[in-house]
Amino acid sequence: MSSQPSALAVTTDFAAQVAAELTEAVRGIDQAQAEAFVEALDSAANVFTAGAGRSGLMGKALAMRLMHGGSAAHVVGETTTPGIGPGDLLVIASGSGETRTLVPMAEKARELGADVAVVTLKPDSTLAKLATLVVQLPGASKSRENDDYATIQPMGSLFEQTLLLFFDASVLRLMQRRGLDGNKMYGKHANLE
Numbered sequence: 001m002s003s004q005p006s007a008l009a010v011t012t013d014f015a016a017q018v019a020a021e022l023t024e025a026v027r028g029i030d031q032a033q034a035e036a037f038v039e040a041l042d043s044a045a046n047v048f049t050a051g052a053g054r055s056g057l058m059g060k061a062l063a064m065r066l067m068h069g070g071s072a073a074h075v076v077g078e079t080t081t082p083g084i085g086p087g088d089l090l091v092i093a094s095g096s097g098e099t100r101t102l103v104p105m106a107e108k109a110r111e112l113g114a115d116v117a118v119v120t121l122k123p124d125s126t127l128a129k130l131a132t133l134v135v136q137l138p139g140a141s142k143s144r145e146n147d148d149y150a151t152i153q154p155m156g157s158l159f160e161q162t163l164l165l166f167f168d169a170s171v172l173r174l175m176q177r178r179g180l181d182g183n184k185m186y187g188k189h190a191n192l193e
Contacts, residue, residue, distance in 0.1 A: 018161070021151055025162040026169075028138035034166070037135050038173045040117055041066065044089035048114075050076040050105055051093035054160040059093050062167040068185040069174055076105060086113035094118065095139070095159040097125020106130040119166065121159055137162050 049059030066073035118131040
């Protein structure tokens with residue numbers, strides 16, 4: 001993929017280039033890894049999500065949609081989050097797979113008998129090695145060290161956007177498996193707004 005930010009003239013040109021990058025990125029997701037991820041979501045007693053920064057926000061988006069779909073879903077660090085244990089799944093989003101605050105979470109979850117799914121750019125990372133399931137997303141790291149993936153976007157934007165698309169696609173596949181549609185899920189939407 002080529003990146004030519006100087007050739008882009010207006011905001012909509014940038015948006016079109018970002019969309020093209022995302023199209024290429026999602027085509028690079030391994031189908032078997034994606035299906036294994038959905039199976040893990042579907043079979044987990046509880047799903048917990050964790051991530052730092054914007055990756056963490058994408059994890060929160062996943063937890064919300066899982067809750068809408070009838071899953072017991074929680075965000076690590078929230079005051080109402082219960083303990084994790086056997087039969088549960090911790091989903092960690094980390095582009096580098098080396099986020100220092102997330103490594104102890106993965107270790108603790110495994111120690112307590114939970115499965116750990118890591119969604120990352122780096123399948124050989126510390127977090128990936130602690131995982132029971134790894135999904136590698138294509139993209140560029142924040143630092144661009146040892147990267148040859150071209151993007152016009154700053155830092156980890158492409159990873160974070162691909163992460164959101166992957167999570168939303170996983171929810172759609174889960175809906176298919178469970179016979180759900182948007183109307184059924186809307187009944188669980190927040191109503192104190």
